[in-house]
Amino acid sequence: YRQVKLLPITDVRFANFNQEFVSANRTMPYLVIGISLLIIGIACVNFINMSVAKSSQRLKEIGMRKTLGANKTQLFLQFWGESIVVFLVSICLGCILSWLLLDSFQTLFRTQATFTALTNTEMLVLLITGVIIITFLAGGYPAMMLSRLKTLQSLNGKVQNNGKNRVRNVLMVFQFGIAILLISGTLVLWNQIEHLKTKDLGFNKDQVIAFPINGKMNDKKAVDLLRSKLENQPSILSITASSNILGLGKDGSRTTSVIGFDYKGRGVDTHIIVVDADYIQTLDLELVEGRTFR
Numbered sequence: 001y002r003q004v005k006l007l008p009i010t011d012v013r014f015a016n017f018n019q020e021f022v023s024a025n026r027t028m029p030y031l032v033i034g035i036s037l038l039i040i041g042i043a044c045v046n047f048i049n050m051s052v053a054k055s056s057q058r059l060k061e062i063g064m065r066k067t068l069g070a071n072k073t074q075l076f077l078q079f080w081g082e083s084i085v086v087f088l089v090s091i092c093l094g095c096i097l098s099w100l101l102l103d104s105f106q107t108l109f110r111t112q113a114t115f116t117a118l119t120n121t122e123m124l125v126l127l128i129t130g131v132i133i134i135t136f137l138a139g140g141y142p143a144m145m146l147s148r149l150k151t152l153q154s155l156n157g158k159v160q161n162n163g164k165n166r167v168r169n170v171l172m173v174f175q176f177g178i179a180i181l182l183i184s185g186t187l188v189l190w191n192q193i194e195h196l197k198t199k200d201l202g203f204n205k206d207q208v209i210a211f212p213i214n215g216k217m218n219d220k221k222a223v224d225l226l227r228s229k230l231e232n233q234p235s236i237l238s239i240t241a242s243s244n245i246l247g248l249g250k251d252g253s254r255t256t257s258v259i260g261f262d263y264k265g266r267g268v269d270t271h272i273i274v275v276d277a278d279y280i281q282t283l284d285l286e287l288v289e290g291r292t293f294r
Contacts, residue, residue, distance in 0.1 A: 038178050044138040045175040045263050047083070052143030052168065062147075076140075083139020085129060130174035141167070203246060204284035223276070240282040243274035 011026075062075065098105075106112065117123060192241070213222045223241040230236050243255065259272045277293040279285075 004081050035182070038182060042175055042178050044134060045171045047086075047138040048171060049168065049175075051079075051139070052085075052145060055170065063198050072147045076143045078137045079136065079143030079147065080288075083143070084131070085134045085256075087138070201246075202285070205246075208283065212245075238278055238282040240278040241276045242279055246283075 065075065095115075102114070118127070213219060217225075219241075227239050230239055257272050257274075258269050260266070260267055260269045275293075279290045280287070
């Protein structure tokens with residue numbers, strides 16, 4: 001039997017429309033966004049720590065500017081402006097790398113994402129807001145620390161350290177915590193992928209190519225036509241057809257058909273797949289009992 005399910009209108013943007021099948025999966029977009037935010041957090045902490053660490057090289061510059069009449073606001077805006085310039089250069093480099101890796105990204109995540117989405121008004125407002133917030137977080141704290149230095153202290157080139165730099169300690173713990181989280185998650189995912197690659201799935205998936213029929217022709221006629229054209233190719237050992245693909249195909253399809261029956265007084269639901277006679281030998285399926293199709 002066929003099951004008809006409703007899709008909430010709020011999930012339409014996550015849906016994958018594949019012929020008659022509709023699915024909604026929020027995991028992948030949220031996972032990519034979450035990893036991106038964690039990486040941005042590490043970059044901000046790194047920038048803050050490096051700016052504070054290099055502050056000793058600019059103490060005389062700060063002291064000289066204060067001697068010439070610069071106030072805290074002017075110094076803050078100067079250092080914050082430098083952070084914005086660094087951030088804009090980073091955005092340009094990131095866009096170049098994204099453009100170079102776009103094809104690989106689309107293939108890996110099975111998405112049609114392009115740079116045209118960045119021309120959306122809402123996206124532009126979001127990007128500008130993100131630039132302001134991130135540069136304020138990454139550059140605001142070092143700028144505030146440098147602008148609050150006293151004139152004589154800056155000219156002497158020495159910064160008094162009272163041993164209570166709690167903000168920097170918190171940032172270090174935050175940075176290493178995220179790094180450990182990402183490394184651990186990467187190792188776990190790597191082991192899972194290796195397990196999937198080496199686990200026996202019960203059928204032969206190597207050197208097997210599956211592709212959908214576009215539906216413009218009767219399925220049986222299309223299969224017969226393909227068989228007649230391809231069966232004489234020496235590089236093709238076997239040809240078969242089925243209603244669905246085992247697992248997730250390259251076309252993104254993962255449709256299922258379910259049939260129910262009664263067994264010893266209770267209902268049992270099982271997945272079914274319609275195949276032709278050569279299906280078992282093409283995928284090297286091992287039958288528990290009985291014989292293959294004739």
